[in-house]
Each structure stands twice: as C-alpha cells, then as structure tokens.
Amino acid sequence: MKNRDEIAERLAASGYIADGELATAISLMQSLRRPLLLEGEAGVGKTEVAKALAALHTTELIRLQCYEGLDQSAALYEWNYQRQLLAIQAHQGQNASEVEDQIFSEKYLLERPLLAAIRREEPPVLLIDEIDRADDEFEAFLLELLSDFQISIPELGTIKATSIPLVVLTSNGTRELSDALRRRCLYHYVDYPDVDREARIIMARVQGASASLALQIARMVENIRKEDLRKVPGVAETLDWAVALIGLDIRDLHDDPEIVHETLMCLLKTREDKARFKPEITAKLLGKVA
Amino acid sequence: MSGSGKSPIDHDVDRLVATRLAGFVTTLRDNAFAVGSREGKDAAAVIAEGYGECPELLRSAFKHLFSTRKADWDKFDGIFDAFWLGKRVKSRSTITGASKPVNNPSLKSLQDRNAERGDGEQAFDQMPSPEDPPNGRGEGRMEGASQAINLAEVDFRKMSDPDQITQAHAAAAQLAQAMRSRLTRRYLARRHGYRLDIRRTIHANIAHGGTPITLVKRRRKDKPLRLVVLLDASGSMSMYTAVFIRFIHGMLDEFHEAEAFLFHTQLAHVSDAMKERDPARALDRLSMMAQGAGGGTRIGLCLQTFNRWHAARVIHSRTCVMIVSDGYETGDANLLGREMAQLTKRCRRVVWLNPMAGWDGYAPEAAGIKAALPHVDLYAPANTLESLLALEPYLAKL
Numbered sequence: 143m144k145n146r147d148e149i150a151e152r153l154a155a156s157g158y159i160a161d162g163e164l165a166t167a168i169s170l171m172q173s174l175r176r177p178l179l180l181e182g183e184a185g186v187g188k189t190e191v192a193k194a195l196a197a198l199h200t201t202e203l204i205r206l207q208c209y210e211g212l213d214q215s216a217a218l219y220e221w222n223y224q225r226q227l228l229a230i231q232a233h234q235g236q237n238a239s240e241v242e243d244q245i246f247s248e249k250y251l252l253e254r255p256l257l258a259a260i261r262r263e264e265p266p267v268l269l270i271d272e273i274d275r276a277d278d279e280f281e282a283f284l285l286e287l288l289s290d291f292q293i294s295i296p297e298l299g300t301i302k303a304t305s306i307p308l309v310v311l312t313s314n315g316t317r318e319l320s321d322a323l324r325r326r327c328l329y330h331y332v333d334y335p336d337v338d339r340e341a342r343i344i345m346a347r348v349q350g351a352s353a354s355l356a357l358q359i360a361r362m363v364e365n366i367r368k369e370d371l372r373k374v375p376g377v378a379e380t381l382d383w384a385v386a387l388i389g390l391d392i393r394d395l396h397d398d399p400e401i402v403h404e405t406l407m408c409l410l411k412t413r414e415d416k417a418r419f420k421p422e423i424t425a426k427l428l429g430k431v432a
Numbered sequence: 433m434s435g436s437g438k439s440p441i442d443h444d445v446d447r448l449v450a451t452r453l454a455g456f457v458t459t460l461r462d463n464a465f466a467v468g469s470r471e472g473k474d475a476a477a478v479i480a481e482g483y484g485e486c487p488e489l490l491r492s493a494f495k496h497l498f499s500t501r502k503a504d505w506d507k508f509d510g511i512f513d514a515f516w517l518g519k520r521v522k523s524r525s526t527i528t529g530a531s532k533p534v535n536n537p538s539l540k541s542l543q544d545r546n547a548e549r550g551d552g553e554q555a556f557d558q559m560p561s562p563e564d565p566p567n568g569r570g571e572g573r574m575e576g577a578s579q580a581i582n583l584a585e586v587d588f589r590k591m592s593d594p595d596q597i598t599q600a601h602a603a604a605a606q607l608a609q610a611m612r613s614r615l616t617r618r619y620l621a622r623r624h625g626y627r628l629d630i631r632r633t634i635h636a637n638i639a640h641g642g643t644p645i646t647l648v649k650r651r652r653k654d655k656p657l658r659l660v661v662l663l664d665a666s667g668s669m670s671m672y673t674a675v676f677i678r679f680i681h682g683m684l685d686e687f688h689e690a691e692a693f694l695f696h697t698q699l700a701h702v703s704d705a706m707k708e709r710d711p712a713r714a715l716d717r718l719s720m721m722a723q724g725a726g727g728g729t730r731i732g733l734c735l736q737t738f739n740r741w742h743a744a745r746v747i748h749s750r751t752c753v754m755i756v757s758d759g760y761e762t763g764d765a766n767l768l769g770r771e772m773a774q775l776t777k778r779c780r781r782v783v784w785l786n787p788m789a790g791w792d793g794y795a796p797e798a799a800g801i802k803a804a805l806p807h808v809d810l811y812a813p814a815n816t817l818e819s820l821l822a823l824e825p826y827l828a829k830l
Contacts, residue, residue, distance in 0.1 A: 146489070162492065163492050163495070163496075166489065166492040166493055166496065167492075167496045170478065170493055170496055170497065173477070173478070173481050174474050174477065174478070174497070176474070178496075181502060215631070220631075221631055221634070223630045223631070223634060226634055226642075227634070230634075230638065231642055234642075238638055238639055241638060242638050245638075314744075315502075315744065315745055316745060317745065317748075318745055321500065324466070324500035324501060325466055325468060325470075325471070325500055327500075328496040328497060329496055329499040329500055329501070329504070329505065330496055331502050331505040331506075
C-alpha cells in the first residue's frame with residue numbers, strides 16, 4: 143500500500159491540496175487498476191485532480207473533452223484521408239486489394255486521445271472530462287474500452303494496450319450516468335473545500351497571498367456560498383478573486399470594503415446574484431470574517 | 433494475510449473476513465447500493481493490501497469502491513460505522529472475529545428501518561424534510577358514481593366502476609403512445625444525409641481508383657424528446673391522482689426518455705417507483721412515498737427544489753415539462769411565479785394541465801395559477817379523456 147500521507151504531500155508539491163479521502167482514492171486507483179469517477183459542482187477542481195495526478199507520476203496527461211455528438215473519429219482514431227487519396231492516385235493501375243492493404247496501414251492512421259492513451263510506452267493519465275456531456279452511445283463504447291483496454295479497427299485488426307493508463311472521469315451531473323459505468327469506477331465526490339483547505343489552496347496557487355489574507359478570503363467565500371445564489375462560486379472563482387484583491391494591493395479585507403464589494407464580480411456570475419448582493423450584504427458578511 | 437504459503441490459521445482468518453465482507457455487501461445492497469461480485473472481490477483485495485489496519489482508512493477505501501453516486505457517498509459513512517464499528521471494533525483481528533450482521537443490534541435496526549420504509553425512500557428528494565415520513569396511506573381512489581354512456585366524456589372523479597377505470601387507464605396509456613410516435617416522427621421525416629462520410633466514401637471508391645463516384649452520406653441522428661411530468665398529489669387533486677398516475681405510467685413506458693415527479697408540500701422523484709410493471713403496485717409504492725398528500729400544496733417551493741436539484745440533470749433543450757395541478761397554492765404565489773419563469777428559460781415547452789379547468793364556471797382565479805399562467809406555453813383542461821386526447825395534436829408539434 144502506498145502511504146496516503148505521502149501521496150497527499152506529493153500532490154501538494156505539485157500545487158494540488160488534497161483531502162485525505164482523495165489520497166486514498168488515488169492509492170486505490172493504482173492497486174485496483176480501476177478508473178476514478180469524480181463528481182461535483184462546476185469549479186471545485188475536478189480537472190485539476192487529473193493534472194496533479196500526472197504531475198505526481200511525472201507522466202503525460204492525455205485529455206479527452208466530451209461534448210454532445212462526440213464520436214469515435216474524434217475520440218479514438220481517424221484515417222488520414224488526404225494521404226489516402228494521394229496514395230490511391232499514386233498507385234493507380236495496381237491491384238485494388240494491394241492498394242487497400244497499403245492505405246489501411248498504421249502509416250495512415252491518425253491517433254486520437256483514446257487510442258493514444260493505450261499505445262504509450264509509459265502509462266499516461268487519461269482524463270475524460272465531462273463525460274456527462276457525451277451521448278449514451280459513447281458512454282457504452284467507453285465502457286467497453288475501459289474493461290478490455292483494446293480497440294478493434296475493422297481495416298487493421300485489434301490493437302491491444304501496451305500500457306494501461308490511469309483513467310480519471312469527471313462529471314458535472316448534467317445527465318445521469320449509466321449504472322454500468324458507475325460500477326466500473328471508483329467514486330469520489332468532490333465537495334467545496336472547507337475554510338482551512340481553501341486557504342491553503344489560495345496560498346499554494348496565488349503568489350503573494352499572506353496566510354491571514356488567504357484565511358479571510360476563504361472565510362468570506364464560505365459565507366458567500368451559504369447565501370442563496372443561482373451560481374455558487376467554485377474554487378477557480380476564489381482564486382480569481384484572490385488574484386484580483388492582491389493585484390489591487392489589498393492586505394486586509396477590512397481595509398477597503400468598497401473594493402471588496404466591487405471585486406465580487408469575480409465570484410458572482412449572474413445578473414440576479416449580482417443584483418441581490420447589495421453593499422450592505424457584503425458589509426454584513428465582512429463583519430462575520432474576523 | 434496476503435501472499436502465498438499461508439498457515440491454516442491464516443486460512444481461517446481469511447474465511448472469516450470473507451463471511452463478514454459478504455455480510456457487508458448484502459447490507460449495502462439492502463441500502464440500494466449497486467454492488468456486484470466484482471466489488472466484493474476488490475474489497476477483499478483492499479483488505480489484503482493492508483487498508484484494514486485502521487477503520488478510518490478502510491472506511492475511506494470502501495467508500496470509494498462501493499459508492500456509485502452522491503446519495504451513496506453521503507450515507508456510506510453511517511452504514512459503515514453501524515456495520516463494522518457497531519461493537520466498537522478497533523483493530524483488524526476484532527473485525528474478522530465479529531459476529532454475523534443479523535446479530536449485530538445496530539445493524540439490525542438499520543435493516544429493519546430500511547425494510548419498513550421500502551425501496552422508495554432513497555428516491556426522495558434531497559431537500560431536508562422536517563417531518564418524519566408518516567405511515568398512513570390510501571390516497572386518490574376515485575369517488576362519486578355516475579353511469580355515463582360515453583366514457584370519454586366522463587369526468588375522472590365520477591368514475592367508480594372498476595371496468596371503466598381500467599378502460600380509462602388503457603386509453604391514457606394509448607394516448608401516451610400516440611403522443612410519443614407523433615413526437616418522434618417529425619425527426620424521421622427530416623432525415624437526409626447532410627454531411628459526407630469520407631471514410632466510407634473512400635472505402636466505397638477504391639475500385640474507382642480513388643475517384644469519389646459513389647458518395648456516402650452521414651445521416652442525422654435521431655434525438656428523442658424528453659418529457660418531464662410534475663404531478664400534484666395534494667388533497668384537492670386526490671380524485672384525479674390515480675388516473676394521472678396511470679397516465680404517467682404509460683408515458684414512462686412509451687417514451688424513450690421521461691421522468692416523473694410527485695409533489696404536494698415536498699417534491700419526490702418517482703420515476704424508479706413508477707417503472708414497476710404493475711400500475712397497482714406502482715400506486716402502492718407511490719402512496720408510501722407521497723406522504724403528506726391531502727395537505728396543502730406548496731407548488732412554488734417544490735418548483736424551487738426542482739430547479740435547484742433536479743433541473744440540471746433531467747432537463748435539456750429538447751424537454752417538455754408537463755405540470756398537472758389545480759394551482760391551489762398554499763405557499764407564496766410570488767415564489768411560484770419566479771420559479772416558473774426560471775423553469776421556462778430552461779426547457780423547450782411548459783404545459784400546464786388543470787383538471788379543474790374543465791369544470792363549468794371555473795376561472796383561473798387562485799393566486800397560484802394566476803402567477804404561473806404568464807409563463808406557461810399551453811394551459812389546458814384535463815378532467816376527461818377527451819380533453820387529454822385533444823392535447824395530442826398540440827403535443828405532436830412540440
């Protein structure tokens with residue numbers, strides 16, 4: 143068993159402040175060889191986990207961004223049609239089946255993320271981002287790939303994985319994922335970090351953030367999250383805000399409540415939320431921040 | 433306990449661990465976790481890797497392994513503690529020697545509680561509910577009596593003959609089916625290949641020396657419309673609930689994608705319970721879930737819950753939301769208006785079916801319905817089968 147404290151430490155070194163549970167998940171991922179499914183609100187740092195994981199293993203990160211209508215030719219492989227057409231012209235007059243053999247060889251194959259991930263010498267980290275945006279059919283296809291780690295290309299035959307990648311899937315919950323896919327994966331729910339961890343994240347990510355300011359920002363953001371908002375600010379927004387405050391040379395949130403209020407646009411991303419947050423509310427929340 | 437060359441004692445310990453693990457897996461299944469045999473095997477591997485040294489670590493490891501969704505994730509710790517730590521188990525040796533799950537009092541109570549509530553419990557909404565689920569049931573059987581000649585024109589609440597009711601149910605299911613096929617036919621008629629499929633084109637033209645003579649086109653992918661039904665199950669609606677539940681049952685069967693919610697003072701996601709093959713049993717399960725029916729209706733609050741927790745998951749741009757309610761709001765009518773406005777932004781169409789609207793002399797005077805109407809695309813009566821059937825052409829155009 144890999145020591146999970148050690149994993150958490152090494153993640154922290156690469157700029158990701160993990161909680162103990164995530165470290166457990168990562169060590170389990172290695173010992174059970176299962177993909178990790180991360181769910182959580184937008185902006186809590188799901189994608190960052192994969193990046194940190196790649197840094198942890200000092201290996202390549204291959205990313206597949208899912209969207210509606212994503213199909214095999216964008217995710218798996220594609221033939222290089224231009225080259226194929228040229229080759230057919232160049233070999234005119236030859237036996238048709240010979241030409242076919244030639245143009246459907248590896249030379250004419252374009253790797254897409256999924257194929258690339260299983261053909262590396264060193265196992266990479268494969269990030270399948272926002273799987274809930276892809277169609278059901280693609281999910282089913284992915285399931286097959288994740289269980290066998292082999293791909294069959296009709297013209298070429300079956301390609302077996304040379305190395306099994308570490309797979310991280312993320313989902314925002316815009317669509318219910320199939321039970322089959324869920325069962326194949328380890329599950330981790332990424333929640334908004336607590337004040338302590340968020341302060342540490344700010345200090346790790348934002349240059350020039352003092353401990354006291356980071357803590358103040360984290361407390362303030364926690365209070366804001368408790369308000370009834372349409373779009374709750376994530377960690378990414380917190381970092382934006384911290385950068386903005388430091389850029390405006392704020393050392394303490396109580397120094398200049400006006401600037402604090404004005405910079406809240408880094409956190410509040412809808413008109414309704416912005417309209418709800420009157421200066422008095424900001425002042426009230428600031429009062430709660432020691 | 434890993435590695436080869438085990439002593440007989442090791443084997444005994446292994447067997448005990450396996451038994452205990454099997455018990456845990458069963459408990460999880462009772463609590464609606466989707467756990468297969470593979471998870472069981474992996475769990476044994478996890479223990480063999482040394483995660484069993486410390487309960488905290490084991491809990492965290494099992495949590496990742498056995499959970500498949502947020503609901504599981506949230507309740508896992510409680511189940512784990514009840515099962516493994518119920519007897520203040522601190523070390524692995526005690527874990528392995530612990531008694532069977534049924535003899536474990538804390539666990540047993542957990543199981544009993546679960547059995548009592550039935551499977552529907554976990555389908556309840558994430559909204560924290562202050563009241564305990566009461567255990568009375570019996571809702572929404574139709575009352576009144578009238579021997580009418582034309583069934584299609586009989587108000588649902590006046591039907592009492594079981595045959596008539598069955599007939600009404602069948603018609604509702606049939607309607608759902610008719611609506612579905614209309615809904616999808618429009619997409620079929622538009623199916624012309626509009627993009628070249630280069631891969632197949634090249635393949636098809638190798639014999640022509642690469643000159644693309646035969647073109648292969650890609651077809652447009654069919655995307656079914658999704659229907660989300662929100663059914664009011666409050667006291668004022670009780671006479672209609674049964675028929676509409678049958679109607680929803682038909683919808684869930686016939687539509688590729690449909691979701692159903694029930695609301696009164698709180699909102700419940702009922703699609704799973706409704707997928708019960710037998711409508712009568714579905715009704716039983718539902719009446720267990722829809723406790724508090726017969727009280728007031730807080731439509732605004734329920735819609736808020738829906739918008740906040742469910743909408744992102746169940747609604748997309750091809751969704752039609754159908755609200756079946758009489759619009760008697762006991763909560764804040766302004767909230768209802770606001771939430772309706774939000775809902776309208778999210779989905780393609782909002783249909784409001786009101787059984788009362790078919791009554792003689794009814795006018796939408798209630799504060800709730802007044803606030804909601806500006807945001808509704810179609811407002812229609814739905815107290816007879818005829819009025820439901822009249823919706824078909826409109827729904828087909830969505």
